[in-house]
Amino acid sequence: MIIGMYLKASPVKLDTAVNGQEAMEKFKTGKYDLVLMDMQMPVMDGREAAAKIRAWEKERGVPAVPIMAFTASALKEEIDKALAAGCDYLQKPVNKELLRVRLRVAQRILKLDMDVDALSKLIPVCSHCRRVRRDDQAYVSLEAYISKNSDFQFSHGICPECLKKHYPQFS
Numbered sequence: 001m002i003i004g005m006y007l008k009a010s011p012v013k014l015d016t017a018v019n020g021q022e023a024m025e026k027f028k029t030g031k032y033d034l035v036l037m038d039m040q041m042p043v044m045d046g047r048e049a050a051a052k053i054r055a056w057e058k059e060r061g062v063p064a065v066p067i068m069a070f071t072a073s074a075l076k077e078e079i080d081k082a083l084a085a086g087c088d089y090l091q092k093p094v095n096k097e098l099l100r101v102r103l104r105v106a107q108r109i110l111k112l113d114m115d116v117d118a119l120s121k122l123i124p125v126c127s128h129c130r131r132v133r134r135d136d137q138a139y140v141s142l143e144a145y146i147s148k149n150s151d152f153q154f155s156h157g158i159c160p161e162c163l164k165k166h167y168p169q170f171s
Contacts, residue, residue, distance in 0.1 A: 020044030039071040
């Protein structure tokens with residue numbers, strides 16, 4: 001509840017869950033940019049919920065959403081458990097300024113992740129020969145590249161312009 005008060009004036013849309021099971025179910029059916037997870041929750045603790053969220057993301061091949069774990073424990077093993085579950089870590093009581101800074105860092109990471117995702121979808125094509133550069137720096141035909149990296153198959157034909165240009169007798 002304190003976190004909600006800290007974030008009330010921010011542009012963050014806050015959603016809450018009363019236990020780890022509910023948090024995991026809300027995550028599966030919602031769209032979240034960041035998860036703030038208390039490690040001490042009933043039914044399913046935050047660490048188990050975070051691990052299940054990570055498994056769910058991995059099964060679907062979707063990018064991992066940052067999970068920030070909150071715990072009152074300062075014990076190294078508790079911090080290590082939160083990190084092992086795929087969480088970032090903040091100790092309670094949460095300092096408002098530190099939370100603001102960590103959320104800002106999370107936003108920057110999300111933006112960078114989106115930038116990397118966009119760049120990874122670019123296909124480097126030679127502007128002259130139209131061949132595609134593979135990861136090993138070799139160039140291959142566009143057809144070979146797409147066939148190897150997707151489920152698409154090619155069938156070839158002749159467009160009307162090429163028919164006129166290369167086979168004028170048939171146009």
